Amino acid sequence: MNEAALTLEGWYALHDFRSIDWSAWKAADDEERAGALEELHQFLQEWTDIELSKKGSTAVYSIVGQKADILFMHLRETLEELNALENAFNKTTFAQYTTKAYSYVSIVELSNYLASGDGDPKANPEIRARLEPILPKSNHICFYPMNKKRDLNDNWYMLSIEERRGMMRSHGMIGRSYAGKVKQIITGSVGLDDWEWGVTLFADDALQFKKLVYEMRFDEVSARFGEFGSFYVGNLLNEPLLEQMLKL
Ligand code: 76R
Numbered sequence: 001m002n003e004a005a006l007t008l009e010g011w012y013a014l015h016d017f018r019s020i021d022w023s024a025w026k027a028a029d030d031e032e033r034a035g036a037l038e039e040l041h042q043f044l045q046e047w048t049d050i051e052l053s054k055k056g057s058t059a060v061y062s063i064v065g066q067k068a069d070i071l072f073m074h075l076r077e078t079l080e081e082l083n084a085l086e087n088a089f090n091k092t093t094f095a096q097y098t099t100k101a102y103s104y105v106s107i108v109e110l111s112n113y114l115a116s117g118d119g120d121p122k123a124n125p126e127i128r129a130r131l132e133p134i135l136p137k138s139n140h141i142c143f144y145p146m147n148k149k150r151d152l153n154d155n156w157y158m159l160s161i162e163e164r165r166g167m168m169r170s171h172g173m174i175g176r177s178y179a180g181k182v183k184q185i186i187t188g189s190v191g192l193d194d195w196e197w198g199v200t201l202f203a204d205d206a207l208q209f210k211k212l213v214y215e216m217r218f219d220e221v222s223a224r225f226g227e228f229g230s231f232y233v234g235n236l237l238n239e240p241l242l243e244q245m246l247k248l
Contacts, residue, residue: 002157002158002159002160002161003160003161005111005112005113005161005164006111006112007109007110007111007112007188008109008110008111008112008121008122008127008131009107009108009109009131009188010075010107010108010109010110010128010130010131010132010133011056011057011075011076011077011107011108011131011132011133012075012076012077012078012079012081012082012105012106012107012108013073013074013075013082013104013105013106013107013108013185013187013198013200014072014073014074014076014082014085014086014103014104014105015071015072015073015102015103015104015106015143015198015200016071016072016073016074016086016089016100016103017063017067017068017070017071017100017101017102017103017232018068018069018070018071018072018095018098018099018100018101019068019069019070019098019099019101020069020070020097020098020246021097021098021099024096024097025097025246025248026248028097032093033246033248035093036092036093036094036096036097037094037243037246039092039093039094040092040094040242041239043088043089043092044060044239044242047074047085050076051134054132054134055076055077056074056075056076056077056081057074057075057133057134057135058072058073058074058075058135059071059072059073059135059136059137059141059236060072060073060236060237060238060242061073061140061141061234061235061236061237062234062235062237062241062245063101063232063233063234064233064234064235065233067101067102067230067232068101068102068232069098069101070098070237071141071143071232071234072089073135073141073143073200075108075132075133075135079105082105102230102232104143104145104189104193104195104198105189105192105193106187106188106189106192106193106197106198107187107188107189107192108130108131108132108133108185108186108187108188109186109187109188109197110127110130110131110186111168113164113165113168113169113172114165114168114169114172133185135185135202136183136202137236137238138183138202138203138204138236139203139204139205139206139235139236140202140203140204140205140206140209140233140234140235140236141200141201141202141232141233141234141236142199142200142201142202142203142206142209142213142231142232142233142234143198143199143200143201143231143232143233144198144199144228144229144230144231144232145189145193145194145195145196145197145198145199145228145229145230146195146196146197146198146199146226146227146228146229147195147196147197147226147227148196148221148225148226148227149224149225149226149227154224154225156225167219167220167221167225168221170219170220170221171216171219171221171222174212174215174216174219175212175216178208178211178212181203181204181205181208181212182201182202182203182208182209182212183201183202183203184199184200184201184202185200185201185202186198186199186200187200194229195229206233209233
């Protein structure tokens with residue numbers, strides 16, 4: 001049997017993609033819309049407070065294209081908290097004007113392929129900050145789920161840890177060359193959702209997503225073993241931008 005890479009887990013993640021029912025939103029009267037916006041504002045405020053108290057983090061993006069209109073990405077300490085916030089949001093008036101487009105459940109994950117292995121990693125503040133990250137509020141987000149292939153000839157899970165480490169090193173080198181341009185958060189979802197990982201990238205220049213993902217396609221681990229789901233790309237929604245988006 002091959003050795004599983006050791007992983008460290010941090011906060012649980014929910015990527016909640018919604019589409020807006022524009023005809024219902026337009027048909028609502030001014031009072032109803034104002035009430036819905038006020039409630040939405042209170043939720044955003046609550047999520048900001050949780051982020052300030054370091055008990056989680058939330059980022060809100062508009063999605064370009066027809067797959068969804070808005071992404072709420074939440075990180076929380078437990079699945080119960082994610083479930084509670086999802087249910088609370090579903091009970092809001094604003095949520096009645098949205099439909100569920102897609103969701104993804106996972107947990108922030110670091111693997112030990114390139115770790116130095118000294119001491120208790122969770123006691124290291126840099127590692128803690130990567131396991132419990134405050135989500136960047138970059139101009140753009142890119143999310144997609146992925147697997148590592150399990151075909152007869154190309155089965156990631158049948159390779160030795162040394163072979164996998166070698167490929168992950170090359171992967172990490174490409175990734176690091178985008179330092180300062182793209183920030184990645186890898187969330188593991190084996191046993192939690194339909195794919196093995198969620199890849200969430202943040203960048204101020206969306207073109208860097210294309211450059212990075214394209215460059216990685218030529219790297220062995222992506223070229224031979226990468227299988228990808230749908231890509232979602234979007235633009236930051238802070239409160240004024242969200243209000244502007246919902247304004248008729
Ligand atoms: O430097 C380190 O300590 C981390 C090295 C590293 C690991 C272990 C790393 C770096 N990644 C790791 C693990 Mn990654 N990553 C992806 C994708 O589109 C594709 O081809 C793949 C999607 C991107 C774009 C990306 C970017 N990475 C992983 C894993 C888990 C694998 C496992 O455990 O088997 C997946 C699924 C994955 C996928 N990677 C980086 C990046 C970037 C930008 C970096 C550098 C980040 C940094 O240094 O902060």
